[in-house]
Amino acid sequence: MAPSAESSASGAAAASASAPAYKRRRVVEEEPDLMSYEDDDDTYEAYIPASKRKQMELQRIAGRGRVAVAAPGAGTAVETGADKGGDDDDMGVRQSKTALLHAARELKALQAKEQKSEAEKAAEEERKILDAHAARRKLASDMELAKGISYEEPLKTSWRAPAFVRRRTEQENEELRDKHHVLAEGKDIPPLITNFRDMKLPPPLLAHLESKGIKRPTPIQMQGLPTAFSGRDMIGIAFTGSGKTLAFSLPIVMFALEEQRKLPYVRGEGPTGMIVCPSRELARQTYEGIKVMADVLAQAGYPEIGVLLCIGGISMAEQSHVMGKGFHIVVATPGRLQDMLEKKKFTLEACKYLCLDEADRMIDMGFEDDVRNIMSFFKQQRQTLLFSATMPKKIQDFAEQSLIQPVVINVGRAGAANLDIIQEVEYVKQEAKMVYLLECLQKTAPPVVVFSDNKNEVDDIQEYLLLKGVEAVAIHGSKTQDEREYAIKSFKSGKKDVMVASGVASKGLDFNEIQHVVNYTMPKEIEDYVHQIGRTGRSGNTGIATTFVNMNTAEQTLLDLKYLLMEAKQRIPPFLAALDDPRAGQGASLTGCAVCGGLGHSVKDCPKLEDNQRRQTAGFSRGDGGGGGY
Ligand SMILES: Nc1ncnc2c1ncn2[C@@H]1O[C@H](COP(=O)(O)OP(=O)(O)OP(=O)(O)O)[C@@H](O)[C@H]1O
Numbered sequence: 106m107a108p109s110a111e112s113s114a115s116g117a118a119a120a121s122a123s124a125p126a127y128k129r130r131r132v133v134e135e136e137p138d139l140m141s142y143e144d145d146d147d148t149y150e151a152y153i154p155a156s157k158r159k160q161m162e163l164q165r166i167a168g169r170g171r172v173a174v175a176a177p178g179a180g181t182a183v184e185t186g187a188d189k190g191g192d193d194d195d196m197g198v199r200q201s202k203t204a205l206l207h208a209a210r211e212l213k214a215l216q217a218k219e220q221k222s223e224a225e226k227a228a229e230e231e232r233k234i235l236d237a238h239a240a241r242r243k244l245a246s247d248m249e250l251a252k253g254i255s256y257e258e259p260l261k262t263s264w265r266a267p268a269f270v271r272r273r274t275e276q277e278n279e280e281l282r283d284k285h286h287v288l289a290e291g292k293d294i295p296p297l298i299t300n301f302r303d304m305k306l307p308p309p310l311l312a313h314l315e316s317k318g319i320k321r322p323t324p325i326q327m328q329g330l331p332t333a334f335s336g337r338d339m340i341g342i343a344f345t346g347s348g349k350t351l352a353f354s355l356p357i358v359m360f361a362l363e364e365q366r367k368l369p370y371v372r373g374e375g376p377t378g379m380i381v382c383p384s385r386e387l388a389r390q391t392y393e394g395i396k397v398m399a400d401v402l403a404q405a406g407y408p409e410i411g412v413l414l415c416i417g418g419i420s421m422a423e424q425s426h427v428m429g430k431g432f433h434i435v436v437a438t439p440g441r442l443q444d445m446l447e448k449k450k451f452t453l454e455a456c457k458y459l460c461l462d463e464a465d466r467m468i469d470m471g472f473e474d475d476v477r478n479i480m481s482f483f484k485q486q487r488q489t490l491l492f493s494a495t496m497p498k499k500i501q502d503f504a505e506q507s508l509i510q511p512v513v514i515n516v517g518r519a520g521a522a523n524l525d526i527i528q529e530v531e532y533v534k535q536e537a538k539m540v541y542l543l544e545c546l547q548k549t550a551p552p553v554v555v556f557s558d559n560k561n562e563v564d565d566i567q568e569y570l571l572l573k574g575v576e577a578v579a580i581h582g583s584k585t586q587d588e589r590e591y592a593i594k595s596f597k598s599g600k601k602d603v604m605v606a607s608g609v610a611s612k613g614l615d616f617n618e619i620q621h622v623v624n625y626t627m628p629k630e631i632e633d634y635v636h637q638i639g640r641t642g643r644s645g646n647t648g649i650a651t652t653f654v655n656m657n658t659a660e661q662t663l664l665d666l667k668y669l670l671m672e673a674k675q676r677i678p679p680f681l682a683a684l685d686d687p688r689a690g691q692g693a694s695l696t697g698c699a700v701c702g703g704l705g706h707s708v709k710d711c712p713k714l715e716d717n718q719r720r721q722t723a724g725f726s727r728g729d730g731g732g733g734g735y
Contacts, residue, residue, distance in 0.1 A: 259510050260336035260457065260488045263363065267303050270296050285324040291339075291512035295331040298322070304330055306355065307362070309405035310398060314351075318644075323348040324516045330355060333490060338508035341492045343516035344523040345639020349492045350391055350615070353380065353460040358398050358410065360458055361433035365408035370431030375411060375451065378458030379435045381442060381479065383467040385416040385586070386593060386614055391462065392436040399434075410434065417441045418586030421450070439467065439475035446482045453482040464491040520703070521672060522635050525642035526622075526650050528675045530666060533653040538625060539569050545651050546575065549620035551602035556637045557625040560607055566625060567605045576600070581607035608633050616640060624652040629712050631665035631703040660684070661706050668704030 265271070273281075278296050282289060287297060298304050301311055301322055314320070322330065325343035329352035332339045343349055357378040364370070364377045380395075382388040392414040399410040411432025413424055417440055421428070428451070435442070435451075445451060459480075461467060467476060489508050522528065533541050546553055557563050560581040567579035578592040578601045596604040597616055604616075608628055619641040628634050634652070641648025654663060667681045703711070 259338060260486060262334065262336040262360075264305065264334040264336075264359070266296055266298060266331055266335075267305070270298055270303060282328065285327055286516060287324045287328045288515040289328055289332075289512055290515075291337075292510050294328075294512050295335045295337065297328045298331050299327055304334065304355075306359070307402060307405075307407060309401050309407065310355075310358070313398065313401045319348075319351070323644075325349055325514065326352045328514045329353075332512045332514065333488070334359065336488055338489045338511040339491070340508070340511055340513045341490065342514065344521060345636060346523055346525075346615070346643030347516060348644065350394060350462070353462065353490050353492055354391065354395050354398070357434055357458055357460065358395060358402075361399075361410045362402065362408060364433060364455075365410060369408070370411065370433060372429055372431050373451075374431040374455065375433050376413065376435045376453075376456055377433045378460075379437060379442070379453075379456060380460045380462060381437055381439055381467070381476070382462045383438070383470055383472065385418060385438055386589065387462065388416045388436050388438050389414060390615060395434060395436065412436065415441050415445055421445070439472040439479060443475050443478055446479065452484075454484045456483060457485065457487050458490075459483070459487050460490040460492065462492050465493050518672070520632060520635060522669055523639055523642045524673055525646065526638050526648050526673075528638060528670055528673060529649065529651045530670065530678050530681060531651060531653055532655060532678070532680055534655055535657060538653055539566070541653070542566065542623060542625060543570075543573055543575075545623055546603065546621075548651065549649055552596065552599070552616065552619050553603045553621045553623065554616070554619055554637075554640050555603060555605045555623045555625050556608050556628075557605065558608055558628060559626070562625070563605050563607050570603055570605070575603055577603040577605055579605045608637050614640065615643065618646055619643070619648060621648065622650045624650065627652050627654045627658045627662060627666065629659065629662055631662070631669060634666065634669070659712075661710060661712070665703040665706060672704065 273296055278294075281297050281299070285297070285299075289297075299322065301314060301319075304322075306314075323343075325341055325347050329339065329341050329349075333353065333356035341349060341352060357380065361377055380388075380391055382391060392412060396412050399412050403409045411427050411430055412434045413427045413432045413436070415421075415424075415435050415437035417438060437445075446453065461476065467473075486509075489511075491508075531541075542555065555566055555577075557566060560583050563579050563581045567577045570577040578596055580589050580592045584592070592601075592604065593614070595601045599617075622638050622641045624634065624637055628637065638648075638650035638652075641650060652666070654666070663681060663684055664686055667677060667684055670677050670681070706712075
């Protein structure tokens with residue numbers, strides 16, 4: 106990479122010069138302190154008759170619009186004092202003083218109560234939004250819903266954990282989970298297994314994993330694999346790059362192997378399991394991983410497993426050799442899969458395993474109806490797995506409605522960033538970004554990914570980098586399938602140093618050891634930020650993420666970012682540190698948004714809901730993404 110000599114000072118200077126713009130102007134209404142009447146000096150009392158003072162106080166309190174409505178006790182107390190006390194004698198003054206104090210105390214209590222009820226109202230409002238949100242996104246098949254079919258028990262499989270693992274007490278299992286920071290919830294949670302050998306994987310698969318440097322399962326795999334092997338429905342949540350793909354790929358391969366062993370599949374039969382991904386690239390990547398495992402097994406004399414890639418942009422004729430033999434596994438994007446099912450190219454009669462990778466994203470991208478429709482093609486009970494790096498609690502709740510006795514596995518807070526990533530946030534003026542980017546590329550050796558949300562900007566950045574002699578490729582939703590494949594291949598193989606990408610197009614992609622991610626524009630949704638920076642710091646490696654923010658970055662997004670940095674114990678730049686949280690003054694709890702997991706806003710202000718609503722209004726059903734199978 107050959108950066109220009111232009112200085113980054115513009116960016117740094119911009120940071121300090123414009124930083125105060127982020128300081129939130131705090132409008133604090135000065136409230137008179139009613140309790141301070143206790144400290145009034147005597148001379149003051151001598152000059153103002155008590156009755157007048159009482160009247161003034163009443164006016165003052167009533168003027169704040171609260172006494173008349175909600176504090177009859179206070180009013181009564183004051184009036185009683187006035188009636189009894191007569192005029193300016195000491196007793197009267199003291200009585201009225203006590204009465205006023207009483208009124209003031211009641212008023213304070215009332216205000217506290219009002220504030221609480223405000224918080225309750227807000228909570229109620231949030232609950233309603235979430236209910237509506239969950240109802241809209243329920244992942245059950247229409248057929249099942251219509252026919253009232255409901256399955257009560259998880260599927261049974263022949264897989265058993267080794268006896269010594271089964272003998273562990275629940276407390277021992279919990280201790281192990283604690284040790285590996287795994288949080289598992291649900292009924293009869295299968296025990297966690299800390300090495301692949303004890304999971305009874307075939308030796309050639311073990312050797313293959315070892316050859317790829319995969320020697321010990323990651324925490325999501327330790328708990329996720331035994332759960333999936335046991336036939337249990339599950340929701341798997343773990344940070345980016347933590348090995349989720351293997352946690353659902355290995356079980357599907359094992360099931361396929363077992364099926365083929367029992368009775369070989371012939372033409373027209375299959376699949377036994379499906380993995381649905383939100384983008385073509387992600388589907389291809391998952392397909393390739395599974396295909397290699399199937400080949401390794403076949404070469405070692407194990408039964409042959411047919412794997413079909415079912416995504417838009419590729420001709421199915423290419424895969425006719427797979428379909429001609431009967432196949433076991435389909436890796437698909439929702440659009441093409443639905444198309445194939447509707448055209449009866451294959452059926453889901455024998456299908457018992459469904460995994461939705463990045464399930465929440467799939468629904469966010471508008472694939473909800475497609476997923477529902479796909480589910481209606483199942484003819485028998487299935488095992489369903491949902492995986493994502495970001496799936497907050499409230500969304501899990503709704504997903505649980507569609508699964509049978511699911512085990513929810515969490516490694517870290519849903520939506521939290523991977524701690525192996527050093528996150529740097531820099532204030533860079535819009536016009537200084539391009540030049541500063543070049544300087545930023547110096548931070549590490551390649552490969553580097555640069556993200557921008559805007560397709561034109563992606564093209565502009567690539568063009569600029571090419572002009573400056575940097576080997577860069579670009580990928581976004583408007584590129585043709587060939588262009589996208591070329592970009593990914595040449596970047597993955599190391600021929601190109603920099604990939605400029607739109608966030609959606611490269612979500613979930615696993616590139617080899619990305620050193621540095623640059624967010625040229627801070628994404629509006631903090632979830633997208635977490636996904637984007639998650640292209641680095643994978644499988645235990647350390648990575649750097651640099652994010653440009655400026656006046657165009659919404660304050661709420663900055664707050665989300667600030668909290669995320671705090672949670673990951675990262676350096677907080679001064680302009681972020683100076684940013685006040687408007688919720689802090691309102692006595693609201695500062696827990697994260699239940700929809701997107703962002704820590705800097707409540708569900709009412711969730712940008713994700715806004716987006717979904719916009720999509721619904723516009724009848725929009727697909728993201729830029731990856732073209733999702735169309
Ligand atoms: N047990 C393991 N030990 C070492 N490396 C692993 C292990 N499991 C997976 N990996 C590697 O880690 C990388 C990231 O895995 P993967 O793509 O499954 O992450 P992910 O959790 O799906 O991330 P994202 O949420 O970003 O999609 C891959 O290159 C994979 O080969």
